[in-house]
Amino acid sequence: NAGVTQTPKFQVLKTGQSMTLQCAQDMNHNSMYWYRQDPGMGLRLIYYSASEGTTDKGEVPNGYNVSRLNKREFSLRLESAAPSQTSVYFCASSGPGTGDNEQFFGPGTRLTVL
């Protein structure tokens, strides 16, 4: 099992450009999440999807959109990137049967917006 995979690993954008971060999991988990991690701020939840077909806002959703394409895939879109969105983005998943509903994280995408 690959676990949680994310693409791309690194990305540099100019202000105003758009891009989509891709995430996929092969653990048959129901729930998937997008976080951003900034120095001194900890991980903050952007959006989550408790099950296929549903998405909900997290703590910092402004400037982002998400799509739960199917049970495996959950994408994050930046429509018009801003320098404040420079961050490391992590996708995670969890589901019934995982010990204590542990969240499993992907390797992250390092995004710089100039």
Add this chain to the structure above:
Amino acid sequence: RKEVEQDPGPFNVPEGATVAFNCTYSNSASQSFFWYRQDCRKEPKLLMSVYSSGNEDGRFTAQLNRASQYISLLIRDSKLSDSATYLCVVNPYRISNFGNEKLTFGTGTRLTIIP
């Protein structure tokens, strides 16, 4: 006040020593608690859950004090491989069948084990 507060460190500790981290949380209704480990430029990974009765996993011991709203992690006989950032994580809701959507992460405590 932050929902989850940790001493950011860094803690620089000689190999073989015992080190302890504390974490406080503000929501008294919080239901479940975890320690995650994050290596430099890597993703977080679950280290251990924290139970009310306290729990131990090898050299690692986690304790929960609900009355004072703090969680601790004790590492005994520290190894070079323990160098990492340790994240205190709290779930304010009872774990549902669909997973824990509302985890709140502390900013982490950085630990460096010195040879």
